[in-house]
Amino acid sequence: MLVVKLIEHTPNPEKIVAAAAKLCYSPVGVDEILENLDEEKTAKLLNMLMTYGHHSPIEHVSFTFAIEGISRSLTHQLVRHRVASYSQQSQRYVKLEQFEYIIPPDIEKNERAKKIFIESMNRVQIEYNQLVEILCKDELENLIKEYLSHKKLINPEEIEKKQYIILKGKAEKKAIEDARYVFPNACATKIIVTMNARELIHFFNQRCCTRAQWEIRQMAKIMLMQARKVAPVLFKYAGPSCVNGPCPEGSMSCGKVMDIRKEYAIK
Incomplete structure (x- = not known):
């Protein structure tokens, strides 16, 4: 509204x-x-x-x-x-786990058009969530490798919990940056x-x-x-x-x- x-x-x-x-x-x-x-x-x-x-x-x-x-x-x-x-509001820094969208009036009043529109929005949300998950996983793996190499560590389990949370946050931010490209003008x-x-x-x-x-x-x-x-x-x-x-x-x-x-x- x-x-x-x-x-x-x-x-x-x-x-x-x-x-x-x-x-x-x-x-x-x-x-x-x-x-x-x-x-x-x-x-x-x-x-x-x-x-x-x-x-x-x-x-x-x-x-x-x-x-x-x-x-x-x-x-x-x-x-x-x-x-x-x-x-x-930034789509780069704000993770939109359930994005809201605007339905144009001419689509709103046409039952068939509205159905297609909403289905499209729902697909975008699913695909965005999937992209965030996939990209976050890849980026986190890369960050962990870099951190282990920098600290001369061998096992990922040697990473402190606090540091792991920081790395995961960076990975998610990077994932959100790219996943947001699927969002529509709506x-x-x-x-x-x-x-x-x-x-x-x-x-x-x-x-x-x-x-x-x-x-x-x-x-x-x-x-x-x-x-x-x-x-x-x-x-x-x-x-x-x-x-x-x-x-x-x-x-x-x-x-x-x-x-x-x-x-x-x-x-």
């Missing part, structure tokens, strides 16, 4: 953006600017910034989301947004994402659009709704590109501009 949480953001994000913008044209210092910025003045300044396309001040604030229940297919698309920071993952507001708005332009894949579009909309709760003026016009202007998709446009503008309008 998709879970999106805005876990941190710059305090008073809208006031910070307004102060940064005002500083560019003000003879006074930051303290005085902040002191004179009330909610009404902040909103007015932010609306002007967004209307005039003066977006550099909004880079001063950032938003951090924790996201779970998404596929590797989604995160491959997500990390293409390069002006961001990402920390993702494999579920977890990620923490931090973007500044300017990049976040660009992300919403691209990924809230109907041409984005269903999964990342669903996630992007939830992220936008959560960002609006803490910075409603800043993200007032955020969403697909067509929310604020003509659709940039040309002949590939969905043709539903008015419906989309209603969907993303602040209620």
